[in-house]
Amino acid sequence: MRRIGHLVIIGVAVSIALATIPLRSARADESSGSKPDSSGDPPSAKAKKGSEYRRLLDELDAERKRVDELEREVKMIEGSNAKLEQTTSNLQTSNQQLATQLSQTQNQMGGFQKIVATQLGPQGFGDRINSFLGSHTFTLAGTVSTGYYYSRQGNHNSPTLDFELYPLLRFNDWLQFYGNLTVGLSPGFGGEAAVFAGVANLQIFPFGQEAPFELVAGIFDKPFNDYWEDQPINFVSPFVTTPLPYGPEAFVPPSSVGLQARGGYQWGQPGQDWDYTTWIDSGPTFESAVGTLPAPVIGEGVNPLTGVNLSTKGIAVGGRLRFYPLPVDWDWGRAELYASTYDGKWMDGLWYESWGVGASYRVGPFRTRAEWLQSYRQMGSGPTGMPDYPGCCGHDNRQGWFAQVGYFLYGIPHPYLGDWLEPRFNKLEFSVRYSGVNQRAIVTNDITTSPVFGFSGSPSVFYPHAREVAFGLDYWISPKIVWKNEFDLELPRTGGTFYTFANGAGTPTASAVGSTTNDFSLETQLTVQF
Amino acid sequence: MMKSLNATIAIILVLLLARPVAAQAQGSYSGGPAAASSVQKAADPPHAANMYGATEAQQQRHLELFHLGQKLWPVYCATCHQPPNPEEEAPYQWDQIMMHMRTLENLPPQDEFAILEYLKTAR
Numbered sequence: 001m002r003r004i005g006h007l008v009i010i011g012v013a014v015s016i017a018l019a020t021i022p023l024r025s026a027r028a029d030e031s032s033g034s035k036p037d038s039s040g041d042p043p044s045a046k047a048k049k050g051s052e053y054r055r056l057l058d059e060l061d062a063e064r065k066r067v068d069e070l071e072r073e074v075k076m077i078e079g080s081n082a083k084l085e086q087t088t089s090n091l092q093t094s095n096q097q098l099a100t101q102l103s104q105t106q107n108q109m110g111g112f113q114k115i116v117a118t119q120l121g122p123q124g125f126g127d128r129i130n131s132f133l134g135s136h137t138f139t140l141a142g143t144v145s146t147g148y149y150y151s152r153q154g155n156h157n158s159p160t161l162d163f164e165l166y167p168l169l170r171f172n173d174w175l176q177f178y179g180n181l182t183v184g185l186s187p188g189f190g191g192e193a194a195v196f197a198g199v200a201n202l203q204i205f206p207f208g209q210e211a212p213f214e215l216v217a218g219i220f221d222k223p224f225n226d227y228w229e230d231q232p233i234n235f236v237s238p239f240v241t242t243p244l245p246y247g248p249e250a251f252v253p254p255s256s257v258g259l260q261a262r263g264g265y266q267w268g269q270p271g272q273d274w275d276y277t278t279w280i281d282s283g284p285t286f287e288s289a290v291g292t293l294p295a296p297v298i299g300e301g302v303n304p305l306t307g308v309n310l311s312t313k314g315i316a317v318g319g320r321l322r323f324y325p326l327p328v329d330w331d332w333g334r335a336e337l338y339a340s341t342y343d344g345k346w347m348d349g350l351w352y353e354s355w356g357v358g359a360s361y362r363v364g365p366f367r368t369r370a371e372w373l374q375s376y377r378q379m380g381s382g383p384t385g386m387p388d389y390p391g392c393c394g395h396d397n398r399q400g401w402f403a404q405v406g407y408f409l410y411g412i413p414h415p416y417l418g419d420w421l422e423p424r425f426n427k428l429e430f431s432v433r434y435s436g437v438n439q440r441a442i443v444t445n446d447i448t449t450s451p452v453f454g455f456s457g458s459p460s461v462f463y464p465h466a467r468e469v470a471f472g473l474d475y476w477i478s479p480k481i482v483w484k485n486e487f488d489l490e491l492p493r494t495g496g497t498f499y500t501f502a503n504g505a506g507t508p509t510a511s512a513v514g515s516t517t518n519d520f521s522l523e524t525q526l527t528v529q530f
Numbered sequence: 531m532m533k534s535l536n537a538t539i540a541i542i543l544v545l546l547l548a549r550p551v552a553a554q555a556q557g558s559y560s561g562g563p564a565a566a567s568s569v570q571k572a573a574d575p576p577h578a579a580n581m582y583g584a585t586e587a588q589q590q591r592h593l594e595l596f597h598l599g600q601k602l603w604p605v606y607c608a609t610c611h612q613p614p615n616p617e618e619e620a621p622y623q624w625d626q627i628m629m630h631m632r633t634l635e636n637l638p639p640q641d642e643f644a645i646l647e648y649l650k651t652a653r
Contacts, residue, residue: 275636
């Protein structure tokens with residue numbers, strides 16, 4: 001065993017010796033470059049090896065320098081990276097701060113919005129104070145109409161003037177005053193100007209403007225069908241005169257003193273509405289009630305203003321419903337259907353009833369309107385205090401109607417009119433209207449040939465069965481200035497009775513209406529709205 | 531005659547009594563943007579959307595009213611007269627005039643608000 005151990009030691013020693021020998025040889029080669037060659041190689045080979053060795057050393061130095069440069073670059077990049085990381089960190093910190101500030105701002109905005117929406121901020125406080133106490137704003141609008149009327153049968157040429165002021169005084173969100181102060185000048189007023197309040201009322205929104213319920217207290221245009229209130233002749237109506245059922249022999253009073261309740265609902269899409277108007281007043285009165293005629297008689301005129309019937313303790317109620325079937329989005333125009341009634345007592349205990357239906361439609365340049373209305377008045381006889389007279393004691397029935405169409409001529413192609421005429425042609429509107437009344441009688445004491453604003457003065461309208469065809473040609477100088485022209489054909493028919501109160505007579509005399517006289521008239525009128 | 535008067539009075543009473551029912555119905559039906567506007571409108575006065583700091587919902591309502599008014603303005607106004615130029619009157623005057631026109635023409639509340647919004651904004 002000891003021998004084996006010696007052999008192993010010897011083997012290891014030999015191996016180490018063998019491994020050491022080449023190293024020494026290499027080192028000898030390495031050192032041979034700087035020392036004179038002591039081996040047996042030729043000098044040129046030694047020089048070659050030396051230069052090769054230096055070249056390798058140079059390359060090694062160059063590589064080391066490159067490595068050093070790369071290491072410096074790496075260090076620089078690492079430095080930049082560190083700076084970037086620092087910058088990123090700073091930005092993240094700033095971002096977090098901004099996010100925090102944004103969150104705080106949003107919370108503050110939410111608070112402000114909550115205050116604006118639900119609480120009483122400074123502006124809301126002011127608005128609510130104003131809505132309660134009112135800002136008392138005042139606006140004055142109006143119209144001026146001047147015209148010239150001619151009637152062949154009346155044999156006159158007469159100027160007319162109508163000057164109307166519409167003061168609007170708004171006290172607050174639920175209360176406003178509206179008035180209509182009229183100055184009229186024509187022979188019908190005896191050559192003098194007459195001033196009267198056509199309308200004066202308070203418009204009240206007792207539940208605020210969000211509720212479709214309004215009250216009108218005071219003098220108001222009678223919303224009977226759609227004429228008195230919505231189609232006044234000074235500006236809205238395309239004609240100078242009124243249709244016969246609303247003319248000087250109207251049988252529904254045009255205005256009233258009383259109380260109205262009204263409102264509108266949208267039942268479908270925008271434009272599909274219906275609305276209601278109801279009112280109460282003290283009932284209609286007739287000429288005999290104010291002493292113009294000595295006794296009540298069939299055919300006497302109705303006084304223009306009702307609701308001042310203090311002497312007879314009358315009361316009447318009225319209502320109107322309107323329905324609009326077409327939505328605006330369809331672009332089919334605006335259609336309207338309406339029905340109305342006005343009923344009550346006159347002369348304490350005698351009935352007066354009236355009702356009417358109508359329709360209108362407007363689309364593009366075309367518009368049309370038609371109405372039918374009638375009234376019934378119970379007439380008393382001797383026992384009720386009214387004297388008997390010829391034809392006495394029937395009831396005072398009256399019917400009337402009108403239909404009209406109008407067309408703005410901008411709806412008609414006109415390529416050959418030229419640059420000057422074409423824009424003027426566009427502003428023309430042509431209209432035609434047929435109207436008529438049927439009533440049992442006319443009181444001749446009512447007949448007048450004095451033109452007033454809206455009435456040509458033609459005596460032919462004072463027939464129990466009057467008829468009229470009116471042609472209108474309007475020129476819209478601007479949206480608020482219109483020059484209206486009208487040509488009327490009066491075509492009354494036979495029938496009915498004329499009642500006449502002679503001077504001092506308490507009862508009228510009667511005569512049947514035989515032949516009638518046609519007439520024509522011309523009216524021109526310039527109306528300016530401001 | 532008596533029947534007729536009674537019937538008339540009955541109609542008027544029915545109309546008056548039907549008002550709250552119709553108002554509720556108006557608040558509940560789904561008739562498009564106008565209906566939504568009418569419901570929202572009941573919460574705030576018409577000019578609330580003009581106030582500084584209006585919410586997005588208020589601004590949206592503002593816009594809906596404007597577009598509705600833009601459609602209604604030429605149709606409703608032209609029923610009786612030429613549609614007015616919004617520049618003709620100051621905003622506070624439009625408040626007055628529309629309050630009167632609503633009464634005169636029985637405009638539904640949301641339609642009045644829409645036309646008023648259009649007139650004041652387009653001005």
